[in-house]
Amino acid sequence: EADIYQTPRYLVIGTGKKITLECSQTMGHDKMYWYQQDPGMELHLIHYSYGVNSTEKGDLSSESTVSRIRTEHFPLTLESARPSHTSQYLCASSGGRTPPYNYGYTFGSGTRLTVV
């Protein structure tokens, strides 16, 4: 049973379009993350957040931006999509608010983005 939801699951879009990938979690986690994964490769952290109004850039440079206005919601936006943005984007969350704290990470199903 999924507690972290990503939409859309698949997206094909033209160059220059603005897109927003949605991520929501119902576990009350304060920490949320976005990872980028090219086919057959490892995942790279591109953004993370420790809570409302907190956003940080990850290890891999990305032209995308994120926002955290509500605890449960962490959308990722590309202002002008390019073919180089074609990849899978996975959202994750960690850390419960009450003991016993869950330090494990839970991932959404991912969004496969293709920019043509």
Added chain:
Amino acid sequence: GIQVEQSPPDLILQEGANSTLRCNFSDSVNNLQWFHQNPWGQLINLFYIPSGTKQNGRLSATTVATERYSLLYISSSQTTDSGVYFCAVVDAGGGADGLTFGKGTHLIIQP
């Protein structure tokens, strides 16, 4: 930053076989998880195991934090076990709080 190395990179086995996947990491960790990524790209959490041993059905995992490695055991493999197995850690030394992933082990179970 912390380095995560997984071996073997590729593994092809017959149904029913057993396998051991290894994960080495270069520094102390606060978190270590094993994931299975299925052919549809979904990342399934198998174990949260920064130390010790855990078992879940045909799968078990052991992490020896002092020696900086973890092992994932799969017994009596089934075709549905195919996919990529990732080890991921959080560096105890600080920096970004997110997981650092290894390159994965690509496992194919043949009927």
